Amino acid sequence: MRMNHTKTPVVASNVELNRSFYERDTHIVARELLGKELVHYKAGNIRAGIIVETEAYDSHDPACHAYRGKTKRNYPLFGPVGHAYIYFIYGNHYCLNVVARNNHVKAGGVLIRAIEPTQGVTFIEQARHPVHGYHLSNGPGKLTQALGITKLHNTIDFVTSDELYITEGQSIESSEIITSARIGLSIAQDAPLRFFINNNPWVSKTKHVKS
DNA sequence: CACCCGATTATCT
């Protein structure tokens, strides 16, 4: 099964992704999550954005949290695909992953690194005050703060949840997708497992980008 | 724009 990469009109879709979407190689899912819409519904309010940057991590990758086996922190990566893995880092930030892998690896997930806000921008600006523009959500710690995602959402099922879910959003042509090395790692720095939409201002700022 | 650095804490060794 493949997504449609032919010239398709850019039409937003609010159809939720199904379980099988996440049951593929982690790097395929990372690539195909570009253009999808991440939605957080809370207390009658919706905040959402189009995913514009992702990174893939699976358990035979030394940079993956699951590389050294299951722990109290990383156990969601070993659980069912389509669920959330959220971790707290640098004493300040929450980072959001979607559990995704084929049936041949023990654990894996896709880090959502940046979104372009589409709904609830007023609430997003409140959550990120005093920041505006692309600074609202052009980084993994920024987008969770923007949408109000915390460790409380850890292990939530994107496929069945009415609070946190992902929809088809808009289709992205493969020619618009850039592959590069991942950001901020101390090991496995050269693996081409970061994906982002070319020329999208909401993609995080980086120094060196290998394509 | 490029580089440098401190904050702050859950988790792992």
Place this chain on the structure above:
DNA sequence: GATAATCGGGTGT
């Protein structure tokens, strides 16, 4: 005790 899939503010070019 050390580390970390980050961020934002600071300084210098």
